[in-house]
Amino acid sequence: MSAVVPLDAHQMIAATLPAAQRIPLWIQRGLGRLFVVPLSIIVIALMKFWARFRVSNHRELRETFATLTASREPLLICANHLTLIDSIVLQWALVPIRAFALQYRLLFWNLPARENVRRFLIWRIITYLGKCILVDRMGDKSTSQGLLQKVRYLLQRGEIVNIFPEGTRSRSGRISLEATNYGVGRILQATPGCRVLCVYMRGRSQERYSNFPANHEVFDLSMEVISPATALPGLRGARDISLQIVAKLQQMEEKYFSRGYATANVG
Numbered sequence: 001m002s003a004v005v006p007l008d009a010h011q012m013i014a015a016t017l018p019a020a021q022r023i024p025l026w027i028q029r030g031l032g033r034l035f036v037v038p039l040s041i042i043v044i045a046l047m048k049f050w051a052r053f054r055v056s057n058h059r060e061l062r063e064t065f066a067t068l069t070a071s072r073e074p075l076l077i078c079a080n081h082l083t084l085i086d087s088i089v090l091q092w093a094l095v096p097i098r099a100f101a102l103q104y105r106l107l108f109w110n111l112p113a114r115e116n117v118r119r120f121l122i123w124r125i126i127t128y129l130g131k132c133i134l135v136d137r138m139g140d141k142s143t144s145q146g147l148l149q150k151v152r153y154l155l156q157r158g159e160i161v162n163i164f165p166e167g168t169r170s171r172s173g174r175i176s177l178e179a180t181n182y183g184v185g186r187i188l189q190a191t192p193g194c195r196v197l198c199v200y201m202r203g204r205s206q207e208r209y210s211n212f213p214a215n216h217e218v219f220d221l222s223m224e225v226i227s228p229a230t231a232l233p234g235l236r237g238a239r240d241i242s243l244q245i246v247a248k249l250q251q252m253e254e255k256y257f258s259r260g261y262a263t264a265n266v267g
Contacts, residue, residue, distance in 0.1 A: 080166065
């Protein structure tokens, strides 16, 4: 769907991964599939019964997402970012546990920063089994290229990838165009036909960024599929595409605050 100008020929990412990268990726996926149901039950029980999180319009969100993912066309989720567990809450909001056992591809791949994960062994285990590829923010160009290669490989094989296009948690609590990470644009340039699902998610008591949402938090989500396009090549095109996505999230944020904190259908 995304009509974007591809990278220059010397910048194009190979359609397949070298075996040295491909095999560890699928071993990780296989091990994750073995543990997905018990691990999901534990994590969701903590969110639902200990932290007492709730999601507004939960059933409708899941039905909409099920329709979007019925096709195996590439799907890149682009969401705003306020807490360390946004990707976990987002996954719970959009997909029920029973779906993972039947369609493991519905568990998203995520790209957390390595420095946020390596501090505790349990976090490293959960992120590995939870289909995460760690991002080295201090890595060189080859490291960045290798990450893009993996993401494109997964998208082309029907896997779903979630990314935060701002690159880091918003310190102001609001979307910032200045904080845009251009990696999402490069991914889309290299993956023709990839759909972009913009998701704005926010807890009603969330004012600024924090490590975790408040207990008893109620989350509101909105979703919109877009087709960013650009006439610009190379890095300028990647920047243009990325800015379009973040601008859409900014529009969704403005709409969120303009309508107030809806209280209907909390489940």
